[in-house]
């Protein structure tokens with residue numbers, strides 16, 4: 301009994317001191333960056349969580365500024381964690397102000413997806429999505445709900461920007477949104493799509509992964525040969541649409557890489573240390589400091605990644621998404637930007653360069669012939685474009701382009717939102 305009282309007192313003290321020195325709230329004290337969040341029941345019992353930041357931290361005239369809907373990858377990486385704290389939100393993982401936050405001048409909508417990721421949840425695990433189609437449809441429902449609640453943003457120029465697996469989903473989501481708008485099921489001013497570090501031509505990216513790691517000296521020739529055999533199997537299995545089997549080989553290939561590289565090699569940015577510990581630390585901070593400030597179920601144990609959400613999509617993991625992109629290029633007036641960093645071993649730049657030039661669309665030949673131009677600043681890379689399609693090779697950047705090269709990213713955003 302005595303010890304129980306003791307525990308209660310200690311717990312109260314700990315909580316009280318957390319309240320006083322919550323580094324998250326501390327960091328937001330001078331500039332609170334106005335935001336709202338809520339759940340959308342996308343299917344009975346399945347809830348997606350969104351977090352919406354008003355441009356420049358104020359509702360005043362926000363609808364006059366662009367709206368960016370950020371689609372995180374994984375699948376199962378959290379937009380409220382990785383997007384928010386590691387890439388584009390107002391604070392960094394260290395709870396320090398991020399100078400290049402996208403919410404300067406732009407509204408940003410973060411959605412934890414698929415169901416089961418971050419603060420999103422389902423009453424029954426059987427409600428987790430099992431296909432890209434279902435993942436994109438849930439996102440469509442969340443966006444519809446957002447624009448129903450925030451009608452003032454229906455005319456706001458809006459852009460979908462997805463990273464990695466989110467890049468693949470963005471092409472599909474863009475197509476679903478386009479149809480919904482065309483069929484008058486949705487009032488929205490969709491103007492463009494951004495695909496960053498896109499896991500979309502999965503065949504091409506799989507083949508280039510071992511090549512890139514070998515060229516950079518990160519794997520030995522024995523590992524390269526073994527991984528290349530696996531990559532060829534992945535490529536073949538994708539071509540005969542055996543996606544589940546191909547995903548198993550993809551897993552095997554990553555195990556093969558990790559066995560040879562040290563665990564401290566960061567495949568997302570070969571020049572940086574592994575971000576594994578920092579991300580685990582972020583999970584602790586979000587549970588301790590951020591969660592109590594949000595109207596969410598406090599017993600949710602927030603993690604930066606949801607493995608259940610990831611495994612839910614395993615059968616579609618390597619399903620390509622290029623057809624949706626080609627359809628958007630052929631049939632819509634959307635501005636489409638593709639960007640990729642040169643330090644990224646997950647979606648190597650050479651793979652992106654290959655697949656953007658292999659896309660079948662009316663402008664393919666003109667795009668191939670167009671001359672690339674430098675991205676502004678020194679050694680920030682190159683871009684080329686034809687009509688509303690452009691490709692940006694970003695130097696000094698890994699998988700998280702917004703964080704790794706904010707100068708290049710800013711030009712990409714300006715270009716995209718000028719449409």
Ligand SMILES: *[C@@H]1O[C@H](CO)[C@@H](O)[C@H](O)[C@H]1NC(C)=O
Pocket residue numbers: 396397398399
């Ligand atoms: C943010 O910008 C200011 C002024 O330009 C600079 O002094 C500071 O180091 C920057 N902070 C970060 C985290 O880059």
Ligand SMILES: *[C@@H]1O[C@H](CO)[C@@H](O)[C@H](O)[C@H]1NC(C)=O
Pocket residue numbers: 424425426
């Ligand atoms: C979850 O859904 C499955 C399939 O609909 C059902 O069989 C199961 O009973 C449900 N579990 C719970 C705890 O509701």
Ligand SMILES: *[C@@H]1O[C@H](CO)[C@@H](O)[C@H](O)[C@H]1NC(C)=O
Pocket residue numbers: 526529530533
């Ligand atoms: C590739 O697939 C073939 C046929 O299924 C199999 O025999 C071979 O072992 C696979 N290669 C590797 C490296 O796993």
Ligand SMILES: *[C@@H]1O[C@H](CO)[C@@H](O)[C@H](O)[C@H]1NC(C)=O
Pocket residue numbers: 552555556559
């Ligand atoms: C990785 O290394 C472990 C331990 O040495 C071994 O058991 C496993 O088979 C290896 N996996 C691959 C894919 O090489």
Ligand SMILES: *[C@@H]1O[C@H](CO)[C@@H](O)[C@H](O)[C@H]1NC(C)=O
Pocket residue numbers: 597598599600601
């Ligand atoms: C809150 O989450 C916990 C654990 O995830 C769950 O058991 C509980 O039913 C949830 N409560 C509500 C009110 O949704």
Ligand SMILES: *[C@@H]1O[C@H](CO)[C@@H](O)[C@H](O)[C@H]1NC(C)=O
Pocket residue numbers: 491632633634635687688719
């Ligand atoms: C490119 O985008 C602009 C602005 O949205 C649009 O007016 C134009 O028709 C588009 N061009 C093509 C060829 O789709």
Ligand SMILES: *[C@@H]1O[C@H](CO)[C@@H](O)[C@H](O)[C@H]1NC(C)=O
Pocket residue numbers: 623626627630660661662663
């Ligand atoms: C797009 O147009 C090109 C030719 O201009 C055609 O080859 C391709 O099949 C089209 N793709 C889609 C998905 O509409």
